[in-house]
Amino acid sequence: MNRTTRLQQITVTLLTAGLLTLSGWGAAASPVQAAAPAPTPPQGCSTGDHGLLKDLQKAHQGAETQPLAFSDVEFLSSDTGRAAGNGFLIGTSDGGCHFQKIYEGQWSFQQIDFPDNVHGWALAAVKDGQAKYLLRTADGGSTWTRLSNQAVTFERIEFLDSNQGFGYNRASTYYTKDGGESWSLIKTPSNTRGAEFTSRNNGWAVVVVPGSSYRVMKTTNGGAAWKQVLSASTPEANYGQIYAKGSQVYALLYGGVGMSQTSYSLYGSSNSGGSWTRVIAQETAGGGPAPGSGVAVAKKGPASGTPGNMVLIGKSAAFLAGYQPAAEQVGIGLTKNNGQSWKNQQTVPGFEGTISFTDANQGWMAVKDMNSSTLYVTKDAGATWTARFSFETAGR
Incomplete structure (x- = not known):
């Protein structure tokens, strides 16, 4: 199967799974590092969520609900990826210019894993429960099946x-x-x-x-x-x-x-x-x-703090997340020559983060801080980060 045919099949799958971009759905891009200019959005990459943030957060308002927060992010390519948290899964097929709600329901995702754009697995709890279950999806994440009634x-x-x-x-x-x-x-x-x-x-x-x-x-x-x-x-x-x-x-x-x-x-x-x-x-x-x-x-290490997850790219590049809750800093460190040199990059505000990189320069980071939970993107290996989608939790 050639690459064009495979991409056409993926596009069909995205349509059936509800992952393709809806026109006008996007997220504001605000640079974290004040000295760095905001990257120019790709052609057709609008700003503003046009209802997605509002709709999701409306369902999580009230004293008995938990503010929305990201727990994991996974990108399969520079364009296609997902991010999940307590009761939701969102996705993009245009590099984060637009995000769409894929799933909303009882499952609080702790980890998601998609080896391809259709089949996925997750570790998740029911709402605020302690028991953790293994889930599986065969439609890109729109619906999930619990593989056993027993916790894992x-x-x-x-x-x-x-x-x-x-x-x-x-x-x-x-x-x-x-x-x-x-x-x-x-x-x-x-x-x-x-x-x-x-x-x-x-x-x-x-x-x-x-x-x-x-x-x-x-x-x-x-x-x-x-x-x-x-x-x-x-x-x-x-x-x-x-x-x-x-x-x-x-x-x-x-x-x-x-x-x-x-x-x-x-x-x-x-x-x-x-x-x-x-x-x-x-x-x-x-x-x-x-x-x-x-x-x-x-x-x-990164942020001079606790190490998070690590991503290896190609034959020589590796990225490590790090966070220091006391200083409210989250960042990454990296090598592009098999550890012969190491560089700790720009930090963003937060107390916990997880990363997903698709090549030696472009990556995503899901960060939690005291007032929000934010998805950041970098195109320069973490030297600068741009906020692409954020759930605000302040004032709740």
């Missing part, structure tokens, strides 16, 4: 295609080959506290040696055997996360936490774990030393 323990999901996917919590990894209908446990090393699989056979695990160190392990046979590829000493070993794409691998290892400060190290490999660079070693007064030893490329 997953903290994160990731699907490779419309059938294969992984569900993770800190200690365990599960695999499905039927779109989430059934799951099997993948064997990981004892004391695993974070894992990532890029296929059914190839995976990574962060193993805690209590009071001593972290060990990063690798499997190429589906968990039947594991090999240590990295060790980082610390008495504060408790949790880590692996991010992998192709030969790029990053190990995020947490140290101590205290006084609203987080210590951590970020190790990167460009050769599937054959060798490693200590990219970030953030040491804080409240959290203590960063895990591991040796010279690091950077002494602070």
